[in-house]
Amino acid sequence: MKYFNVDLINKGKKSQELVKANSKMAAVAMAKRQFKGAVVVRATETAAPVEDSFSDFIEKIKKSFEGKIPEEDKIATIRQISVMTDAGIPINDTLEEIAKNTENPKLKEIYQSVCDDINAGKSLSDSMNKYRSDFGNVVVAMTELGEKTGNISGAYRKLSEIMRDILDNKKKFKKAIKGPRTTLIAMGIAFSILILAVVPKFKEIFEQLGAQLPFPTRLLLFLEHYMSNYLPHIIVTLVVLIKTHGYFYKSNKEYKYKTDKVLISPKFYLINKAIFLSTMHRYNLIFGELVKSGLPVAEALGTAVGMVDNEVLKEKLGSIGANIGRGKSLTDSFVETGLYENMLLQMIRAGEVGGQLDAMLDKVTEYYYSEFTELIDNLSAYIEPIMMFFIAVLVTLLALGIFMPMWDLGSAAKN
Numbered sequence: 001m002k003y004f005n006v007d008l009i010n011k012g013k014k015s016q017e018l019v020k021a022n023s024k025m026a027a028v029a030m031a032k033r034q035f036k037g038a039v040v041v042r043a044t045e046t047a048a049p050v051e052d053s054f055s056d057f058i059e060k061i062k063k064s065f066e067g068k069i070p071e072e073d074k075i076a077t078i079r080q081i082s083v084m085t086d087a088g089i090p091i092n093d094t095l096e097e098i099a100k101n102t103e104n105p106k107l108k109e110i111y112q113s114v115c116d117d118i119n120a121g122k123s124l125s126d127s128m129n130k131y132r133s134d135f136g137n138v139v140v141a142m143t144e145l146g147e148k149t150g151n152i153s154g155a156y157r158k159l160s161e162i163m164r165d166i167l168d169n170k171k172k173f174k175k176a177i178k179g180p181r182t183t184l185i186a187m188g189i190a191f192s193i194l195i196l197a198v199v200p201k202f203k204e205i206f207e208q209l210g211a212q213l214p215f216p217t218r219l220l221l222f223l224e225h226y227m228s229n230y231l232p233h234i235i236v237t238l239v240v241l242i243k244t245h246g247y248f249y250k251s252n253k254e255y256k257y258k259t260d261k262v263l264i265s266p267k268f269y270l271i272n273k274a275i276f277l278s279t280m281h282r283y284n285l286i287f288g289e290l291v292k293s294g295l296p297v298a299e300a301l302g303t304a305v306g307m308v309d310n311e312v313l314k315e316k317l318g319s320i321g322a323n324i325g326r327g328k329s330l331t332d333s334f335v336e337t338g339l340y341e342n343m344l345l346q347m348i349r350a351g352e353v354g355g356q357l358d359a360m361l362d363k364v365t366e367y368y369y370s371e372f373t374e375l376i377d378n379l380s381a382y383i384e385p386i387m388m389f390f391i392a393v394l395v396t397l398l399a400l401g402i403f404m405p406m407w408d409l410g411s412a413a414k415n
Contacts, residue, residue, distance in 0.1 A: 007042050008039065010037065074163065079157070084098075091152065095118065110134065172372075200228070263310070264312060276313070291358050298325070305317045330348065
């Protein structure tokens with residue numbers, strides 16, 4: 001943001017106001033809005049006041065700790081834009097009204113900035129493009145499409161539907177893993193309490209035996225020793241490892257690529273399938289909707305692949321656009337990725353040849369959605385045997401670790 005000294009003539013009196021805006025035109029528009037009826041003489045850029053410079057510095061630090069804008073908030077405002085523009089309200093008035101009423105401070109700032117840019121003569125797509133990292137590629141693409149077709153309302157209505165479908169899938173996955181995750185945490189806490197509270201009571205008895213203790217008992221004593229003496233260090237180490245992994249995953253492309261490759265490998269039971277199906281559903285949903293809305297295939301492919309998070313899948317899907325640029329058909333380009341089943345490829349080929357690509361892409365999207373939904377609905381049944389196995393292992397370890405030396409002690413007493 002820049003600072004401008006705006007000279008005004010209001011009711012015959014001259015005055016100078018300090019205005020904070022992205023550009024000179026935005027500063028003029030903001031001054032006209034704040035001082036209605038005033039004539040703007042000139043606007044000149046100036047240095048930021050010391051107190052504002054300090055405030056901006058503090059604000060930057062705060063923003064570095066802020067998370068992403070909630071998807072629910074973005075969807076709600078996009079749907080509001082669709083409804084208000086469909087009612088004939090000008091886009092600048094729509095954005096100003098949304099900026100006033102939205103509760104999310106970051107969205108409030110973004111929409112006010114976009115409104116100022118539009119008042120200064122910029123297009124909506126150019127203004128939204130500055131916030132691509134906050135909204136995503138598909139929002140910018142649908143905004144450009146709405147401007148090209150002159151139907152912002154229809155484009156944003158379809159955009160809100162796409163974003164809602166993607167969000168619903170994420171919620172389904174989180175809800176499905178909530179139960180197993182809670183069970184694992186409870187098991188971990190219960191096991192730790194038993195190690196720290198029960199094992200020490202038997203520790204002196206085990207030491208008095210003076211004999212070679214069985215392996216389960218030695219393992220329990222080993223865990224008790226390290227948890228009693230180094231539990232804070234273990235927790236700190238785990239937190240540091242998780243934070244370090246998160247940092248490198250976001251900032252290092254090579255590390256992210258290798259991690260993503262492992263996540264979709266057969267080693268990660270269920271997780272690999274869930275990531276694959278959700279990614280393919282999202283990609284085909286966005287690609288199909290963009291094609292249906294009238295966006296060129298090459299542009300739709302580029303936008304759709306921008307919504308893929310897994311780098312390995314993104315690389316394979318990104319090759320489709322490159323192959324089309326070399327003159328290959330869409331179906332042949334899909335074949336080369338190795339991601340689509342033969343049945344789906346035949347459907348895409350039929351749609352491409354018969355001029356019904358958007359209809360066939362809908363069917364492909366429905367297929368991946370049904371597969372993903374089935375996986376999520378049966379996730380508990382898939383995970384239950386694994387959970388039971390871990391519970392059995394922990395119970396067996398505790399039972400053998402505590403009672404085996406007792407049995408040895410009882411046998412020695414009889415002899």
